[in-house]
Amino acid sequence: MKYLHLIWAALFRRKTRTILTLLSIIMAFLLFGLLDAVRVSFAEAGQSANGAERLQTGAKLSFIQPLPKSLQQQIAAVPGVKDVAHANWFGGAYQDPHNQIFTFAVSDNYLDVYPEVEVDANDRKAFDATADGVLVGDILMKKYKWKIGDRLPLQSQIFPNKEGSKNWSFQIVGTMKSKDNKAFQSQMIVLHWKTFDETTPYNRGAVGWYVSRVSDVNQSDRVAKAIDALSANSDHETKTQTEQAATKNWIKQMADIGLIVTSIMGAVFFTLVLLTGNTMMQAVRERTNELAVLKTIGFSSRKVLGMVLAESVMLLLLGGLVGLALVSIIGAALPAMSGGMINGAHVGAKSWGLGIALAVAIGFVVGAVPALRAMRLNIVDALAGR
Amino acid sequence: MANLVEIRNVSKVYERGKQKVEVLHHIELDIAKGDFLALMGPSGSGKTTLLNLIGGLDSPTDGSISVGGERIDRLGEGALAKWRSEHVGFIFQFYNLLPMLSAQKNVELPLLLTNLSAAQRKNNASIALQLVGLAERASHKPTELSGGQQQRVAIARAIVSDPDLLVCDEPTGDLDRQSAEDVLGLLQTLNRQHGKTIIMVTHDPKAAEYASHTLHLDKGTLVEQAQHA
Ligand SMILES: Nc1ncnc2c1ncn2[C@@H]1O[C@H](COP(=O)(O)OP(=O)(O)OP(=O)(O)O)[C@@H](O)[C@H]1O
Numbered sequence: 001m002k003y004l005h006l007i008w009a010a011l012f013r014r015k016t017r018t019i020l021t022l023l024s025i026i027m028a029f030l031l032f033g034l035l036d037a038v039r040v041s042f043a044e045a046g047q048s049a050n051g052a053e054r055l056q057t058g059a060k061l062s063f064i065q066p067l068p069k070s071l072q073q074q075i076a077a078v079p080g081v082k083d084v085a086h087a088n089w090f091g092g093a094y095q096d097p098h099n100q101i102f103t104f105a106v107s108d109n110y111l112d113v114y115p116e117v118e119v120d121a122n123d124r125k126a127f128d129a130t131a132d133g134v135l136v137g138d139i140l141m142k143k144y145k146w147k148i149g150d151r152l153p154l155q156s157q158i159f160p161n162k163e164g165s166k167n168w169s170f171q172i173v174g175t176m177k178s179k180d181n182k183a184f185q186s187q188m189i190v191l192h193w194k195t196f197d198e199t200t201p202y203n204r205g206a207v208g209w210y211v212s213r214v215s216d217v218n219q220s221d222r223v224a225k226a227i228d229a230l231s232a233n234s235d236h237e238t239k240t241q242t243e244q245a246a247t248k249n250w251i252k253q254m255a256d257i258g259l260i261v262t263s264i265m266g267a268v269f270f271t272l273v274l275l276t277g278n279t280m281m282q283a284v285r286e287r288t289n290e291l292a293v294l295k296t297i298g299f300s301s302r303k304v305l306g307m308v309l310a311e312s313v314m315l316l317l318l319g320g321l322v323g324l325a326l327v328s329i330i331g332a333a334l335p336a337m338s339g340g341m342i343n344g345a346h347v348g349a350k351s352w353g354l355g356i357a358l359a360v361a362i363g364f365v366v367g368a369v370p371a372l373r374a375m376r377l378n379i380v381d382a383l384a385g386r
Numbered sequence: 387m388a389n390l391v392e393i394r395n396v397s398k399v400y401e402r403g404k405q406k407v408e409v410l411h412h413i414e415l416d417i418a419k420g421d422f423l424a425l426m427g428p429s430g431s432g433k434t435t436l437l438n439l440i441g442g443l444d445s446p447t448d449g450s451i452s453v454g455g456e457r458i459d460r461l462g463e464g465a466l467a468k469w470r471s472e473h474v475g476f477i478f479q480f481y482n483l484l485p486m487l488s489a490q491k492n493v494e495l496p497l498l499l500t501n502l503s504a505a506q507r508k509n510n511a512s513i514a515l516q517l518v519g520l521a522e523r524a525s526h527k528p529t530e531l532s533g534g535q536q537q538r539v540a541i542a543r544a545i546v547s548d549p550d551l552l553v554c555d556e557p558t559g560d561l562d563r564q565s566a567e568d569v570l571g572l573l574q575t576l577n578r579q580h581g582k583t584i585i586m587v588t589h590d591p592k593a594a595e596y597a598s599h600t601l602h603l604d605k606g607t608l609v610e611q612a613q614h615a
C-alpha cells in the first residue's frame with residue numbers, strides 16, 4: 001500500500017475539519033455500539049425465556065406445605081411436559097446462622113431443566129456419583145474462597161440428620177455458573193434430594209415443589225391447568241405458573257426495542273452520511289488542482305477514484321474503530337462503576353463485525369460521488385482553474 | 387537530428403455550449419531530440435493549449451501528434467496517463483506541488499507509478515533533489531520554501547523518472563529575476579548536460595534567450611522562427 005501516505009496526508013490536509021468529522025463518526029459508532037449492546041442483551045434475555053418454558057408447581061395453600069413424590073410421574077405424563085424435576089428447601093447457613101445460603105435438595109434431573117446453568121461435564125459426573133456431593137454457584141465459590149474437594153459444613157434451620165444434629169457436612173464436587181451470572185444458581189448450592197430424604201427423619205419422601213419444562217411455550221397455560229387438575233380436590237391442591245409469568249412479554253418488548261434501536265441508528269447514520277458526504281465533497285473540491293497534478297504526472301483516473309474512495313473508507317473506519325473501542329472501554333468499566341449492578345455493554349465479535357461492515361459501507365457510499373468527480377476531472381480545465 | 391516531436395496539421399476546437407472556438411489552426415511543427423524550444427505569443431494565442439497537446443494532457447480535434455515515434459493522439463485516457471508517466475516531465479507557473487507532502491515526497495510522487503522499491507524511490511528522489519541543489523531541503527514542506535526553491539523541487543519531480551521531454555508553462559512567470567535565472571540555468575543544464583528535450587512557454591524575451599530557438603504563436607497559428615546562439 002505505497003499510496004497510504006498520500007491518502008493519509010489528504011485526509012489530514014484540513015486537520016480541524018477532519019478531527020471534527022472524526023468526532024461525529026466516533027459518536028455515531030459509540031451510540032451504535034451501546035445500542036447494539038442493549039439490543040443484544042435484550043435478545044439474550046429473550047432467549048433465556050428458558051423461563052417461559054418452565055412451570056413451577058407448589059402447594060396451593062402454602063409454599064411450606066410439601067407435595068407427594070408420586071406426583072412426579074403424574075406430571076410427567078401430562079401431554080406437553082418434556083421433563084419434571086423437583087426440589088426442597090434445605091435452608092443452609094455457613095458458619096454463622098446469619099450467613100444464609102440458598103440451598104436446595106434437588107432431584108437428579110434438576111439441572112436438566114435449567115439448561116442455562118453451566119456445569120462442567122466432569123463436575124456433573126462427580127456430583128451424580130457422590131451421595132454427599134454438592135454443586136456450588138461460582139459466585140459463592142469466589143466469595144468464600146472454596147475449592148473443589150473441600151468439605152463443606154452447613155447448618156440446616158429445620159432438618160436434623162440421622163444423628164439428630166442440624167450440622168450437616170457435604171463435599172464440594174463442582175461449580176455451577178451461567179453466562180453473565182444471570183441464573184440464580186450461580187449464587188446457590190444444590191445437594192441430592194435422595195441423600196437429604198434418606199438422611200433426615202423428617203422428610204419421608206416429600207417434595208417441596210416441582211419444576212417442569214414444556215415442549216411448546218404457547219401451551220404453557222394449558223399444561224399448567226392440566227397439572228393443577230391432577231391434584232384437584234385432594235389434600236395437596238397445587239398452583240402452577242410459569243417461572244416468569246411476565247416472560248411472554250419479553251418477545252414483544254424485544255421486537256419493540258429492536259425497532260427503536262434500528263430507527264435511531266437509521267437516523268444517526270443517515271445524518272452521518274450527509275455530514276461526512278459533505279466533508280468529502282468539500283475535501284475533493286478544494287483539492288481539484290492537486291488531483292489534476294496527480295493525473296498530469298500519470299496517475300490514471302481509476303487510481304484517483306480508488307484513492308478518494310480509500311480516503312473516505314479510511315475516515316469512516318478510523319472513526320468507527322475508535323467508537324467501538326470506546327464502547328468496549330466504557331462497557332468494561334460499567335460493572336465496576338455500578339458496583340456490579342449493570343453487567344456492562346460488551347462489544348461482541350458480531351457487533352464489531354457489523355460495525356466495521358457498516359463503516360466500510362458508509363465509507364463507500366460517502367466516497368462514491370466525490371470519487372467519481374475526481375475520476376472525471378478534466379486535467380486541462382482543472383489546471384487552468386476552470 | 388531525429389525529431390522527437392512531429393505535429394501534423396493539428397487543430398484544436400473547444401466547444402463552449404453551442405459555440406465552437408478553434409484555438410489552434412493546422413499546426414505543423416517538428417521538434418528535434420535535444421532541442422530547447424521557447425514558445426512565445428500573446429495571451430490567448432494557444433500556447434498552453436499546444437503545450438498540453440504535446441504533453442499528452444489533451445487530444446487534438448484534428449491532425450496527428452507523434453512523440454518518440456508514438457502516435458499519442460490515438461492513445462486512450464489510461465494509456466495516455468501511463469505514457470505521460472514514462473516520457474514527460476511537467477513544470478508549471480505555480481509549481482503545483484502537493485502542499486501536505488515534503489519536498490522529498492513530492493519528488494517521489496512519479497516514482498510511485500513505477501516498480502521501484504521504497505528504498506530505490508527514496509534514493510532516486512534524493513539524487514534529483516541534489517541535482518537541483520536542494521538536498522538539504524528534502525524534509526521541508528512547500529510552504530517552507532521560497533518560490534524559486536519550490537520551482538526547483540517541481541523540476542526535480544519532473545526529471546526524477548528520467549523522461550525524454552520536459553514541458554514548461556511559464557516556469558518563471560511567478561519568480562523574481564534571480565530565481566528565474568536560477569531556474570532557467572537549471573533547465574539549460576538539463577538540456578545541454580542531460581540531453582533533455584525542453585519546450586517552454588514564456589512571455590519573457592530574456593527567458594527565451596536561454597532556449598536554442600523561439601517560436602511565436604499568434605491566434606492559433608505559428609508565425610515566425612528565430613534562432614539563438
Ligand atoms: N477548455 C477550454 N474551453 C474553452 N476555451 C478554452 C479552453 N482552453 C482554452 N480555451 C481558449 O483557448 C484560447 C487559448 O488558450 P490558451 O490557454 O492556450 O492561451 P495561452 O496562449 O496559453 O494564454 P496565456 O498566455 O494567457 O496563458 C483562449 O481564448 C482560451 O479562452
Ligand SMILES: [Mg+2]
Nearest residue numbers: 433434435555
Ligand atoms: Mg497559457
